[in-house]
Amino acid sequence: MTNERNKKILLELVKQPENSRCADCGAPEPDWASYKIGVFVCLNCSGIHRSLSSRVKSIRLDFWEDDLVEFMKSTGNANARAVYEKAVPPYYYRPLENDCTVLRDQWIRAKYQRMEFNGIIKYPPLAYTTGFHEGILWKKGKENMQFLKRKFVLSEREFTLSYYNKEDESKGPKAVISIKDLNATFQPQKINHPHGLQITYQDENKTRNLYVYHESAEEIVVWYNSIRAARYAYLKTAYPTGSDEELVPMITRNYLKEGYMEKTGPLQKESFKKRWFILDSQNRKLLYFKNQLDAEELGVIFIGTESNGYSVRECVPTHARGNKWKCGIMVVTPERQFVFMCEQEREQKQWLNVLRKVLSRPMSPQDYTGKRRRPGACLRSTEQIVPLRVNVADWMRRRDAKLEHKNCSQKYSLIFF
Numbered sequence: 001m002t003n004e005r006n007k008k009i010l011l012e013l014v015k016q017p018e019n020s021r022c023a024d025c026g027a028p029e030p031d032w033a034s035y036k037i038g039v040f041v042c043l044n045c046s047g048i049h050r051s052l053s054s055r056v057k058s059i060r061l062d063f064w065e066d067d068l069v070e071f072m073k074s075t076g077n078a079n080a081r082a083v084y085e086k087a088v089p090p091y092y093y094r095p096l097e098n099d100c101t102v103l104r105d106q107w108i109r110a111k112y113q114r115m116e117f118n119g120i121i122k123y124p125p126l127a128y129t130t131g132f133h134e135g136i137l138w139k140k141g142k143e144n145m146q147f148l149k150r151k152f153v154l155s156e157r158e159f160t161l162s163y164y165n166k167e168d169e170s171k172g173p174k175a176v177i178s179i180k181d182l183n184a185t186f187q188p189q190k191i192n193h194p195h196g197l198q199i200t201y202q203d204e205n206k207t208r209n210l211y212v213y214h215e216s217a218e219e220i221v222v223w224y225n226s227i228r229a230a231r232y233a234y235l236k237t238a239y240p241t242g243s244d245e246e247l248v249p250m251i252t253r254n255y256l257k258e259g260y261m262e263k264t265g266p267l268q269k270e271s272f273k274k275r276w277f278i279l280d281s282q283n284r285k286l287l288y289f290k291n292q293l294d295a296e297e298l299g300v301i302f303i304g305t306e307s308n309g310y311s312v313r314e315c316v317p318t319h320a321r322g323n324k325w326k327c328g329i330m331v332v333t334p335e336r337q338f339v340f341m342c343e344q345e346r347e348q349k350q351w352l353n354v355l356r357k358v359l360s361r362p363m364s365p366q367d368y369t370g371k372r373r374r375p376g377a378c379l380r381s382t383e384q385i386v387p388l389r390v391n392v393a394d395w396m397r398r399r400d401a402k403l404e405h406k407n408c409s410q411k412y413s414l415i416f417f
Contacts, residue, residue, distance in 0.1 A: 006064040010072065014040050014059060018078035024048075024108050027097035031059050035068045037084075037112060038075025042097065048108045084111045087119040089129065090244045091232035091251055092225050100186045102195055106221040128225040131156035131233070135219065139163065140191075140211040142295045147213070150174075152223075156230040161199070163210075177201045179234045183280075184227045185254050187211070190292055195220040199227075207287055207297045228252055256281040257354045262323050262341035263288060272323035272341060279303075279351075281358050284367055286331070301331065301338060303358045304367075309334040312355040314348065317341075331355065 013019055014030060022030045023039035032046035033039065036055040046056045057064065088094070095103040110116040116126060127133055133154045138147040151164045153173070161182065162173035181202040188196045191211050197220060199210040214220040231251045239247060256279045262272040276292040279285075286301040304310040315330035317323070317339050325341040327348035332338075342348040 002066065003063050006066065006069045007060065009069055010059045010064060013072060013076065016076070019076050021077075022097065023077040023080060024111075025095055025097045025099070025104055032056055033059055033072060035071060037080055038071055039077050039080045040072075044097070045104060045108060048105050049112075052109065052113055054112065083118065084115075085117050088117045089229065090248055091228045092117075092128070093228060093252070100188050100194075102188070102217045102221060103186060103224075106217055109218070127222045128229050131229070133223065133226040135214075135223070137163075137212040137214055137220075137223070140293065145293070147211075150212075152212075154223075154226050154230055156233050159230065159234050161201075161227070161230075177203075179227075179230050180238075182227070182231065184224055184252050186224070190258075197224060207285075207300065209293075209295055211293055224252075250282070253280075253282045255279060256357070257350060258292070259347060259351075260292075260343070261329070261347075261351070262325050264317070264321075264323075264339050266336060268317060268337070268339050269321065271321050272325075277340075279354055279358070281354070281361075284358055284363070286355075301333065303331070303355065304333070305361070305363055306359055308363070310359055312352060312359060314352065315339060329355075 010033070019030070019040045021028055022042040022045055024041055024045040027042035027044070030040040030042045032041050032043060034041060034046070034049045034054045034056050037049075040059075041049060041056075050056050057068075093103065093107075095107050116122070135152060136149050137152050139150040140147050151166075151169070153162045153164075154160075155162075159179040161177045161179065163175055163177075164171075165174045177199075178201070183200045185198050185200075186196065187198040188194045190196065190198070191213060193213040195213045195215070195217055197212050199212065201208055201210075214223065228251045232247065235242065235247045235250055258276070258278045260274055261277050263275045264270050264272045275288040275290065275298065276294070278287045278289070280287065284303045286303055287297045288299055288301075289297055309332075311332045313330055313332075315328040317328055323341045325343045327342040327345050329340045329342065329348060329351055330337055331340070340351075342351060
């Protein structure tokens with residue numbers, strides 16, 4: 001009888017607004033509680049708490065003593081947050097329920113085990129708060145799948161991330177990457193490592209990727225939040241009147257959707273080729289690569305708004321050649337129509353939904369600036385290949401006539417083989 005009463009009290013507590021979501025990842029309707037800390041958590045986060053030797057019970061299934069229920073009543077998520085999240089830096093990433101395990105695990109350990117955010121000054125200072133971080137990461141080679149140890153140096157003062165091919169710095173860095181357009185996002189499945197991190201940046205109007213990891217979960221999350229700290233400092237400099245509410249979402253971002261689709265050429269008569277696509281909704285870019293771990297894009301399509309002549313719809317290509325997949329998508333820009341094929345109808349619907357989400361969002365002044373910076377605004381591609389057996393002069397005349405008809409200034413590369 002006592003347990004039934006206590007269970008009823010707990011179920012009422014978890015309905016309160018401050019307790020109705022997981023204290024650590026925000027998942028709705030938490031069914032578990034840490035009675036050592038006094039917070040209500042979801043099933044996934046309860047497992048991490050248990051690994052910290054924190055005392056965890058199911059609200060519905062376990063027996064609850066009176067004193068534990070009283071402790072939960074006197075604490076709860078809001079009171080615990082005031083203690084354990086008192087001084088979280090604005091740039092520090094607070095994971096959500098669908099984020100990868102390493103982010104949620106290290107967030108929970110940083111709060112309750114290492115006490116990083118309780119407002120007490122730390123010495124030595126936390127690595128991501130110093131404005132400078134250096135160390136060794138495993139980095140994937142540009143042309144192969146081999147990961148090798150490379151030294152990385154992050155400088156908030158210079159707004160750069162550098163890395164070296166050898167640990168000896170005397171020969172200088174292999175690359176110096178500006179923080180200005182840099183993004184970092186965890187990709188454990190894609191990289192096939194639980195701590196896999198994808199770093200994306202702009203280099204001479206090309207989007208490039210670095211794929212890295214560290215054996216230590218704590219260290220890779222330190223790198224991630226150090227990058228976020230440097231990005232936050234850059235944004236505060238670039239937009240001095242911007243509020244944290246405006247700037248924090250711009251620090252880093254997860255991509256709205258990634259996956260393989262088949263793609264044909266501008267005439268829609270060319271053979272379809274399988275390509276890896278990434279939808280970067282913040283920059284309104286649909287990028288495509290030959291393979292999912294490629295270092296450099298093959299092309300990029302700008303996604304504007306319907307009022308500016310952009311649209312997306314299902315389609316069935318009339319002159320399809322070489323495609324294995326049957327679920328078509330057409331992306332229409334003012335300059336061209338793009339046709340893609342998905343393997344399954346489910347994938348087709350997902351791509352249509354996310355593309356429409358970008359289309360429905362009004363364009364910002366930065367979007368118009370970014371659009372003007374990209375030649376052609378709709379396409380940058382190295383994939384337009386003219387075989388040697390084609391009459392090149394005739395092909396160019398037909399191409400120019402078609403482009404003039406479409407009022408498009410896009411130029412294509414001639415690659416002979």
